[in-house]
Amino acid sequence: MSSFPVSGELAVRAAEVLARLGADAPSSPDGPVVSRSPITGEVIGRLEASTAREVDDAISSAARTFTDWRLVPAPQRGAVVARLGQLLTEHKDDLAYLVTVEAGKVTSEALGEVQEMIDICQFAVGLSRQLYGKTMASERPGHRLSETWHPLGVVGVISAFNFPVAVWSWNTAIALVAGDTVVWKPSEITPLTALACDALLRRAAADVGAPAGIHHLIQGPREVGERLVDDPRVALLSATGSVRMGREIGPRVAARFGRSLLELGGNNGAVVTEHADLDLAVRGIVFSAAGTAGQRCTSLRRLIVHSSVADELVDRIGKAYEQLPIGSPLDETTLVGPLVHRAAFTAFEDALAKAKADGGEIVTGGGTRFADQLDDAYYVEPALVRMPAQTSVVHEETFAPILYVLTYDDFDDAIALHNEVPQGLSSAIFTTNQREAERFLSADGSDCGIANVNLGTSGAEIGGAFGGEKETGGGRESGSDAWKTYMRRSTNTVNYSTELPLAQGVNFL
Structure with a gap:
């Protein structure tokens, strides 16, 4: 039986951690922003929501600061991010503790999320010296054709509870080296981790002499985020959440001709062919499907298995599931922690009921634990x-x-089943057949933004661009050339000749 913290212990320790990180502990006993730990269900902090005036002040300050910040050389802007990475390294355990307490992640996953923040800081610092443009061949003699990239403006970031710190860092680290300023509205489920991150960044800015106005934190319910969505001073709105949220945000930002970067739902699938290494497949599938209690946007939801290996694979996964340690994420032996709140639990039960009504058979799982204790x-x-x-x-x-497990006999049918859903974030195939692997990665294979071979759907590295297609929103964050989203492109033509030829051979005078 799992051991859970005694009443009040989480709140006391969270306050101690915040103090070590330089953040003020929440001190509003009746505040509407409630941090409730999914570990025990108890309230560990309350905050006041940001008022309309406070949100406007934050955006105004970010907009004013941008006019100077954009002129700071990019390598100097990178110094802030470098210092943030150092502070994250120093305080990795403390910040991971807050992630565990507020999001319910097991310790190793919480530590991994903070490591992801450190990694993106290192990536962004290197990027600060590599914001490259291009030189193109001009068709006109004595002309040089090139492009340059410039800072964009204020970046609004709306993040979700399941990665309460990593997604913020993806956006903020890149935005800052790109010359932008940031206003962050975190999930109202995880306000304490947000206080900690904001405190560390403010400290990093002060340590290197950067203006405090490069980053602002606002907290509260949906209405607070809507002010970011609708404010024309917010040049880019990066939002992570549900498809429903994206359907509302996208048109509203577009209506004011702003940019949006949407990271939405992911109903991720994996194909397991008759040529798969089943030992490898089981390990990859179990982590992708059960890790973080299935609360990653990249969690594996659909398993599409060749009929010849389906029974064996399902049996092996079922046995692995039955051995998974479930309990308090503060216990280092735990692999599966809690769902984030009652609504998530209700959705879990409703989905299983629908699946059974549709003829589904629950092979294993679906029950609850510790309901008599908590x-x-x-x-x-x-x-x-x-x-x-x-x-x-x-x-x-x-x-x-x-x-959910489905079977197939023909590989074309497997691809069709995989691509049939409206979401398109992450995907995987398990096979030792090169033709199957290459087909899955081809234009008529997986239609997702992420496609993996012989590993699961979750656990992306920061070096690649992260994001998906279709109802996932089309946004890209983190590595590769995702930095371009945070900047504006200028195409430049320089005439260094004494003539004035027009393009396409046009004669005017």
């Missing part, structure tokens, strides 16, 4: 469900550990 914390057994077809419930993303 009143408002929700621990579930990851569910493995065999489905006769890809029904409507399989087309929906349920943010919980449910893995």
Whole structure:
């Protein structure tokens, strides 16, 4: 039986951690922004929501600061991010603790999320000396044609609870070296981690002499984020969340001709062919489907298995599921922690009920744990469900550990099943057949923004651009050339001749 912290222990330790990180502990006993730990369900902090005036002041300050920050040489801007990376390294354990307490991640995953922040800081510092443009061949003699990249403006960041610090760092580290300023509205479920990150960045800015106005934190419910969405001074709105949220945000930002970077739902699938290494597949599948209690946007939801190996694979996954340690994420032996709140638990139960109504068979899991010990914390057994077809419930993303299993006989059918859902974030194939692997990565293979071979759908590295297609929103964050989203391009033509030829051979005078 898992051991849980005694009442009040989480709140006391969270306050101590915040103090070490230089953040003020929440001191509003009736504040509407509530940090409730999914570990025990108890409230560990309350904050006041940012007022309309405070949001306007934050955007105004960010806009004013931008006019000077954009002129600071990019390598000097990178110094802030370098210092942030150092502070994150020094305080890795403390920040990971807050991630565990507020998001419910097991210790190793929380530490991994902070490491991801450190990694993106290192990437961004290197990027600060590599914001390259191009020189193109001009068709006119005595002319030079090139492009340059310039800072964009104020970047609004709306982040979700499941990666409460990493996604902020992806956006903020890149935006700062690009010459932008940032206004961050975190999930109202994880306000304490946001206080910690803001304190560390403010300290980093002070240590290197950068203006405090390069970053602002606003907290509160949906209405607070809507002010970022609708303010014309916010040049780029980066939002991570549900497809429903994206449907509302996208048109509103577009209506004011702003830019949006949307990271939305991911109903991720993996194909397992008859040529797969099943030992490897089981390990990759179990982590992708059950890790973080199925609450990653890249969590594996659909398993599309060749009929010749389906029974064996399902049996092996089922046995692995039954051995997963479920309990308090503060216990280092735990691999599956809690769902974030009651609504997530209700969605889990509703999805399983729909799956059974559609003819699905629950192979293992689907039960609850510790309900007799905890009143408002929700621990579930990851569910493995065999489905006769890809029904409507399989087309929906349920943010919980449910893995639907479908079978196929023809590889074309496997690709079609995989691509049939409206989301397009992450995907995987397990095979030792090169033709199958290459087909999956080709233009008529996976239609997702991320496609993996012989590893699961979750656990992306920061060096590649992260994001997906279709209802996932099309945004790209983190590595590769995702930095271009945070800058504006200028095409430049210089005439160093004494003539004035026009393009395309046009004669005017």
